[in-house]
Amino acid sequence: MQESDATQPATVTAGSVVAHQPPRWWGALIGLLALGAGLAMGGVIAGFSRVLRSPIVSVGDRVIDHVPKPLKLWAVRTFGTTDKTVLVWSIVIVIAIIAVLVGIVTVRGRTDIGIAFSVLLGLAGAWAGGVGRNTHSVGVLPSLLAGATAAGVLLLGHRLAQPRAPQSVVPASATPRPVAQSMTGAPALDRRRFLMASGGIAVATVALGAVGRGLQHRFDSAIERAGVRPPAPQAPLPAPPTDPALTTEGLSPLITPINDFYRIDTALSFPSVSLKSWKLKITGMVDNERSYTYDDLMSRELIERDITISCVSNEVGGDLVGNARWIGCSLDDLLAEAGIHKDADQIMGVSVDEFTAGFPVATLDGRDAIVALGMNGEALPVKNGFPARLIIPGLYGYVSATKWLSEIRLTRFDREQGYWVPRGWSAEAPVKTQSRIDRPGSSIAKGTVAIAGVAWAPTRGITQVEVQIDDGVWTVTTLGPSLSDNSWRQWWLKWDATPGKHQIRCRATDGSGDTQTEERVDVAPNGATGWHTIRVNVGA
Numbered sequence: 001m002q003e004s005d006a007t008q009p010a011t012v013t014a015g016s017v018v019a020h021q022p023p024r025w026w027g028a029l030i031g032l033l034a035l036g037a038g039l040a041m042g043g044v045i046a047g048f049s050r051v052l053r054s055p056i057v058s059v060g061d062r063v064i065d066h067v068p069k070p071l072k073l074w075a076v077r078t079f080g081t082t083d084k085t086v087l088v089w090s091i092v093i094v095i096a097i098i099a100v101l102v103g104i105v106t107v108r109g110r111t112d113i114g115i116a117f118s119v120l121l122g123l124a125g126a127w128a129g130g131v132g133r134n135t136h137s138v139g140v141l142p143s144l145l146a147g148a149t150a151a152g153v154l155l156l157g158h159r160l161a162q163p164r165a166p167q168s169v170v171p172a173s174a175t176p177r178p179v180a181q182s183m184t185g186a187p188a189l190d191r192r193r194f195l196m197a198s199g200g201i202a203v204a205t206v207a208l209g210a211v212g213r214g215l216q217h218r219f220d221s222a223i224e225r226a227g228v229r230p231p232a233p234q235a236p237l238p239a240p241p242t243d244p245a246l247t248t249e250g251l252s253p254l255i256t257p258i259n260d261f262y263r264i265d266t267a268l269s270f271p272s273v274s275l276k277s278w279k280l281k282i283t284g285m286v287d288n289e290r291s292y293t294y295d296d297l298m299s300r301e302l303i304e305r306d307i308t309i310s311c312v313s314n315e316v317g318g319d320l321v322g323n324a325r326w327i328g329c330s331l332d333d334l335l336a337e338a339g340i341h342k343d344a345d346q347i348m349g350v351s352v353d354e355f356t357a358g359f360p361v362a363t364l365d366g367r368d369a370i371v372a373l374g375m376n377g378e379a380l381p382v383k384n385g386f387p388a389r390l391i392i393p394g395l396y397g398y399v400s401a402t403k404w405l406s407e408i409r410l411t412r413f414d415r416e417q418g419y420w421v422p423r424g425w426s427a428e429a430p431v432k433t434q435s436r437i438d439r440p441g442s443s444i445a446k447g448t449v450a451i452a453g454v455a456w457a458p459t460r461g462i463t464q465v466e467v468q469i470d471d472g473v474w475t476v477t478t479l480g481p482s483l484s485d486n487s488w489r490q491w492w493l494k495w496d497a498t499p500g501k502h503q504i505r506c507r508a509t510d511g512s513g514d515t516q517t518e519e520r521v522d523v524a525p526n527g528a529t530g531w532h533t534i535r536v537n538v539g540a
């Protein structure tokens with residue numbers, strides 16, 4: 001491109017008249033406008049129906065489904081819960097760079113490349129939106145129209161960048177248009193026309209973008225959630241005891257507030273659910289397939305249980321764990337109504353966005369497995385699975401806690417695997433006993449302080465937590481209230497902190513008498529082990 005610049009006739013610039021070969025930034029601008037207008041158009045089309053998604057979300061979902069495990073682990077480790085924002089921006093930036101290059105060559109004559117790029121973009125999005133997880137054949141539409149729009153803008157950009165011949169024959173009535181003429185009388189670029197047209201496209205893009213957002217907003221599940229009453233258990237749990245976290249700063253609350261509750265899922269945008277059409281189906285290896293509306297579930301007997309759930313990706317000391325009061329229907333009762341076949345050995349939760357998580361039928365051993373409709377006294381938050389999700393005490397989320405639940409399918413492990421299993425995670429994954437130090441921080445003043453944290457071993461309960469300071473003896477800590485064997489327990493210990501550097505570690509013993517192993521294993525394939533260890537700098 002550098003060379004072709006040099007071969008152009010010398011530029012004669014006068015007023016808005018510029019060189020024959022459009023400057024690179026013209027093409028770059030057209031490339032970005034083509035991409036922006038395309039995406040905006042895709043967003044508008046996606047706003048027409050609940051089943052459609054914008055091209056970026058379609059492509060992003062597909063990328064999420066195919067990222068190699070090490071990259072996924074790295075992303076969660078590096079960006080935590082913001083990994084999705086990082087993903088979306090990475091996709092946008094990569095496509096934007098390509099769009100800039102394509103814009104430059106298209107505007108300079110290679111319209112074939114511009115069209116090929118638009119077609120590829122449209123087809124990639126259409127493929128992503130029209131196949132596999134959470135799709136519909138009309139799902140190809142937003143991306144196809146986005147591609148067509150991008151092609152249109154690129155071609156228009158190419159035309160705008162054509163030198164215009166001097167208008168020697170001017171109708172007598174018309175005013176001559178000097179803007180398109182060079183002083184030499186040769187054809188020249190019309191910079192003013194280009195800028196006006198680009199400005200117009202930019203304004204249209206912003207307007208389309210706003211319309212698309214507005215249209216898509218109609219399908220936000222938060223609107224549906226705002227219209228439901230909180231599910232009320234027939235026998236509410238007693239109010240929790242005074243929370244020790246109120247007097248021990250930095251200690252995790254006994255019940256994790258909804259806003260602080262971790263969120264892990266594969267959804268780039270929350271699935272949109274209309275309560276009018278939403279149903280929970282019980283299917284597969286059952287005597288009678290069943291189907292329940294939201295009202296059907298809400299008018300059943302609702303139970304309330306305190307249960308700690310954890311992500312398998314929670315590292316030792318990590319915060320992908322939380323304790324909540326879940327309200328919902330007994331899973332055992334629902335499945336009893338359907339009648340499980342003797343040869344079924346797996347219960348598979350399927351979500352509205354076709355995530356799946358399976359666990360053994362044998363898990364239904366009397367533990368409180370719940371189809372949850374509520375959390376901490378509210379309707380289930382959208383981020384935690386509105387309208388309904390599964391909560392199975394004692395199992396990591398990826399094999400049990402299906403959010404945005406639409407189906408419970410009775411099946412067999414030798415026939416079907418949940419979403420994460422073919423991606424290298426274990427088919428069965430009970431939660432490992434763990435404990436975490438929440439305080440003190442890494443640098444404190446000397447004197448008496450509390451060492452405090454939480455420990456969990458859902459279904460087994462926590463019977464003891466010990467702390468070791470430097471190479472001292474293991475000291476038994478005070479345990480906070482026990483809400484249930486499925487819930488975590490807080491623990492604390494007074495420590496007379498002396499100046500210098502110290503190491504503190506903790507270990508929990510669960511209700512079956514097992515103490516956490518010191519052996520450090522990674523989160524993959526079925527949960528981390530090891531003792532949480534912190535270093536504290538105590539000032540003089």
Ligand SMILES: Nc1nc2c(c(=O)[nH]1)N[C@H]1C(S)=C(S)[C@@H](COP(=O)(O)O)O[C@H]1N2
Nearest residue numbers: 262263264265266311351355397398401403
């Ligand atoms: N539909 C759906 N449900 C899902 C997931 C998902 O990706 N999609 N992730 C699971 C995982 S890995 C975990 S750890 C829990 C997290 O639940 P939370 O986001 O409410 O904390 O949800 C589970 N349920």
Ligand SMILES: [Mo]
Nearest residue numbers: 311312397398
């Ligand atoms: Mo998870």
